[in-house]
Amino acid sequence: MKRLLAHPSLAIGLSATCIFALLGLVSLVWTPFPITEIDIGRRFLAPTAEHWLGTDNLGRDMVSLLMSGTLTSFSVALLAVVIGVGVGVPLGLAAVAWGGWVEWLVLRLSDFVFAFPAVIVAILITTLVGPGAINAIVAIGIFNIPVFARVARGGALSIATLDFVAAARLAGLSNARIALRHLLPNIMSLIIVQGTIQMSLGILSEAGLSYIGLGTQPPETSLGLMLRDAQSLFLIHPLLSIIPGLCIVAIVIALNIAGDGLRDAIDPRLRQGPRNVLA
Amino acid sequence: MNKMLKAFGIVLGMSAALAGVAQAAPTEVRIGVALEPPMLDPTAGAAEAIDIVVYQNIFEGLTRIDQNGEVQPGLAESWTISDDGLTYTFKLHDGVTFHDGTSFDAEDVKFTFDRILGENSVNAHKEFYTPITAITVVDPLTVSMTLDHVVGRFLFDLGRGDAVIVAPESADNNANEPIGTGPFAFVQWDKGSRVVLEAYGPYWGAPVHLTKATYVFISDTATVTNALLAGDIDGTNNFAAEALAVFEGNPQFKVLVGTTEGETILATNNRKAPFDNLKVRQAMAHAIDRKAIIDGATYGYGTPIGAPFAPHNPYYVDLTDTYSYDPAAAKALLAEAGYPDGFAATLKLPPVAYARLSGQIIASQFAEIGIKLNLINVEWAQWLEDVYSNKDFDLTIVSHVEPFDIGNYANPDYYFGYDNKQFQALIETLNGTIDEAKRKELAIEAQTILAKDAVNGYLFELAQTGVWNAKLTGMWQNSPIEGLVLRDIAWTE
Numbered sequence: 001m002k003r004l005l006a007h008p009s010l011a012i013g014l015s016a017t018c019i020f021a022l023l024g025l026v027s028l029v030w031t032p033f034p035i036t037e038i039d040i041g042r043r044f045l046a047p048t049a050e051h052w053l054g055t056d057n058l059g060r061d062m063v064s065l066l067m068s069g070t071l072t073s074f075s076v077a078l079l080a081v082v083i084g085v086g087v088g089v090p091l092g093l094a095a096v097a098w099g100g101w102v103e104w105l106v107l108r109l110s111d112f113v114f115a116f117p118a119v120i121v122a123i124l125i126t127t128l129v130g131p132g133a134i135n136a137i138v139a140i141g142i143f144n145i146p147v148f149a150r151v152a153r154g155g156a157l158s159i160a161t162l163d164f165v166a167a168a169r170l171a172g173l174s175n176a177r178i179a180l181r182h183l184l185p186n187i188m189s190l191i192i193v194q195g196t197i198q199m200s201l202g203i204l205s206e207a208g209l210s211y212i213g214l215g216t217q218p219p220e221t222s223l224g225l226m227l228r229d230a231q232s233l234f235l236i237h238p239l240l241s242i243i244p245g246l247c248i249v250a251i252v253i254a255l256n257i258a259g260d261g262l263r264d265a266i267d268p269r270l271r272q273g274p275r276n277v278l279a
Numbered sequence: 280m281n282k283m284l285k286a287f288g289i290v291l292g293m294s295a296a297l298a299g300v301a302q303a304a305p306t307e308v309r310i311g312v313a314l315e316p317p318m319l320d321p322t323a324g325a326a327e328a329i330d331i332v333v334y335q336n337i338f339e340g341l342t343r344i345d346q347n348g349e350v351q352p353g354l355a356e357s358w359t360i361s362d363d364g365l366t367y368t369f370k371l372h373d374g375v376t377f378h379d380g381t382s383f384d385a386e387d388v389k390f391t392f393d394r395i396l397g398e399n400s401v402n403a404h405k406e407f408y409t410p411i412t413a414i415t416v417v418d419p420l421t422v423s424m425t426l427d428h429v430v431g432r433f434l435f436d437l438g439r440g441d442a443v444i445v446a447p448e449s450a451d452n453n454a455n456e457p458i459g460t461g462p463f464a465f466v467q468w469d470k471g472s473r474v475v476l477e478a479y480g481p482y483w484g485a486p487v488h489l490t491k492a493t494y495v496f497i498s499d500t501a502t503v504t505n506a507l508l509a510g511d512i513d514g515t516n517n518f519a520a521e522a523l524a525v526f527e528g529n530p531q532f533k534v535l536v537g538t539t540e541g542e543t544i545l546a547t548n549n550r551k552a553p554f555d556n557l558k559v560r561q562a563m564a565h566a567i568d569r570k571a572i573i574d575g576a577t578y579g580y581g582t583p584i585g586a587p588f589a590p591h592n593p594y595y596v597d598l599t600d601t602y603s604y605d606p607a608a609a610k611a612l613l614a615e616a617g618y619p620d621g622f623a624a625t626l627k628l629p630p631v632a633y634a635r636l637s638g639q640i641i642a643s644q645f646a647e648i649g650i651k652l653n654l655i656n657v658e659w660a661q662w663l664e665d666v667y668s669n670k671d672f673d674l675t676i677v678s679h680v681e682p683f684d685i686g687n688y689a690n691p692d693y694y695f696g697y698d699n700k701q702f703q704a705l706i707e708t709l710n711g712t713i714d715e716a717k718r719k720e721l722a723i724e725a726q727t728i729l730a731k732d733a734v735n736g737y738l739f740e741l742a743q744t745g746v747w748n749a750k751l752t753g754m755w756q757n758s759p760i761e762g763l764v765l766r767d768i769a770w771t772e
Contacts, residue, residue, distance in 0.1 A: 038643035232500035
């Protein structure tokens with residue numbers, strides 16, 4: 001914990017991220033106004049004491065929309081990271097533990113998936129089953145898989161040559177057990193750092209997908225969808241685009257700072273002081 | 280130095296000359312339209328986007344609908360109707376040619392209608408022309424049609440995009456290379472981008488002012504806004520009402536607000552419980568606050584309707600008060616119908632702003648009386664398949680843009696499934712009536728039945744909100760029929 005606080009960027013990034021995540025979580029139980037409550041009579045209000053950030057084109061409270069949208073963006077990005085970690089990390093570890101044709105296959109598969117940007121995957125999924133937040137999660141998740149596979153493989157490779165792994169192998173541990181008990185714990189920090197970075201990319205991707213109409217659909221809301229709704233009104237009511245836009249920027253910066261800080265804090269190679277006995 | 284000055288002078292003179300050329304009134308126009316047509320044959324599809332490009336520009340019918348919705352002579356310069364109202368004899372214009380050079384005569388008319396009525400016909404509105412029992416070529420410039428019963432709006436129906444005259448030599452290729460008799464000839468279609476038309480030199484009618492017209496397909500409002508502001512397009516026939524404020528008060532543009540034939544309805548699947556229950560439909564009608572929907576979805580440009588009928592039509596009767604906005608009455612009716620706590624239903628929304636916005640507003644209004652709507656956004660192709668063809672829906676929001684389409688309610692197989700024998704008989708009588716006063720009386724009766732039965736939720740009549748370069752004239756302010764007629768459009772200084 002002390003180590004974490006020694007990195008000011010980490011403290012700032014993490015606390016900013018937590019504030020946004022908290023805002024999103026609170027929207028589950030409370031928002032200043034219900035986001036489905038449409039009141040045409042009070043639309044396009046400038047910020048007032050009652051509506052801190054004004055109201056949108058359907059008279060919905062912008063603060064409430066922002067809270068709910070942040071939650072959607074976070075959930076989509078987080079679940080996409082879970083998919084990426086859940087599939088990518090085992091693949092990367094398997095590539096190292098088994099080597100040979102398994103490694104070849106994992107690498108070629110990840111090359112293959114890498115070649116398809118999240119947008120293309122999302123368009124494909126939308127064509128098959130229609131647009132929605134779930135599809136955005138799957139599309140971004142698929143995009144995350146090779147990222148985590150490579151990070152896991154890269155990290156595990158340098159560990160697999162160490163003596164304690166050889167000792168484990170001599171002791172008769174199977175490839176799977178070695179991967180699980182010796183490789184995985186040692187690459188955990190790498191995964192966490194990469195996870196934070198993928199979170200910020202995921203939030204950007206979700207916003208992008210919703211903006212082009214492939215992600216979250218009304219009456220649900222997300223930051224990207226708010227941008228989409230506001231874009232034709234930009235010349236008349238610029239605040240409606242600027243607010244969610246700034247919000248996305250702030251979240252992404254917060255996550256990136258937190259990610260960088262985490263890496264500085266956990267990565268043994270960058271750490272000051274006595275080196276880790278493993279290294 | 281002197282030399283340089285001279286050279287500079289020459290350059291100045293040249294640029295002045297060039298500017299002189301540029302200042303002459305342009306004769307080309309680029310028009311932004313939201314939807315790209317699936318193909319360009321108006322006799323083989325119902326999409327409005329087809330008529331926007333081709334109707335009265337590339338193709339013409341025997342009659343022509345003008346911007347007030349009146350019937351004018353088209354390829355037929357005059358006609359006589361027999362005393363029993365069953366035989367129409369048309370005198371055709373002489374010297375008319377198709378764009379491929381072939382001549383137009385009575386045989387083309389016969390071919391056109393034989394094609395519409397043929398067994399393999401793919402015409403979207405064959406039913407308008409099925410009363411025709413015989414088409415006779417009297418001589419190359421005279422053709423007569425016999426009907427099996429009197430059709431009050433027959434001359435109007437002949438002026439629709441569905442009945443434009445095509446030639447046997449080219450009809451099969453009209454989907455991609457349309458060849459008609461109109462003032463503009465098809466030049467090219469860059470799929471996904473634009474269609475280019477050019478004035479047809481040997482056109483038989485009054486010469487047009489434009490030499491070239493390009494339809495540019497842009498569906499995104501922000502992009503249209505930028506294209507207009509940057510001068511990439513000279514106008515658009517229907518601009519999103521939400522951003523009209525950008526152009527109102529800008530002297531470089533004019534905003535034309537007019538009427539359309541688009542009745543926007545909350546289409547209700549009358550075959551399906553609970554919507555087969557009149558009390559439920561009445562409850563829904565009472566739960567709809569038209570003012571909020573019009574303000575929210577059309578920024579106040581729509582006109583409230585109480586029946587599926589255009590307010591500017593002379594037969595229109597205001598029925599908006601049949602079931603006024605009254606959530607308490609709606610709740611009571613729901614309870615009477617056996618749904619005291621409401622019910623859940625789906626609302627499928629096609630990809631147009633008026634539908635998506637109205638959908639969210641209606642969901643919020645229905646929630647007040649306990650009806651929980653699950654909004655499902657669909658693309659047009661999916662909407663046509665699921666809702667229109669397979670009738671797999673509870674509720675949907677759509678605008679019916681055809682003129683005088685109240686007859687759809689007499690078709691029990693139509694997608695919303697309204698089956699009322701009394702109404703069907705009434706429409707049959709109306710179609711067979713020519714006397715204006717009697718027709719009006721019948722049309723009012725028909726509207727009243729539909730309003731009372733609350734077949735669908737009747738929301739508003741779409742407005743046409745065009746934005747054009749201030750120097751352009753001759754655009755239709757109203758849209759009495761699907762189309763964007765270029766005939767009178769001209770640049771002024």
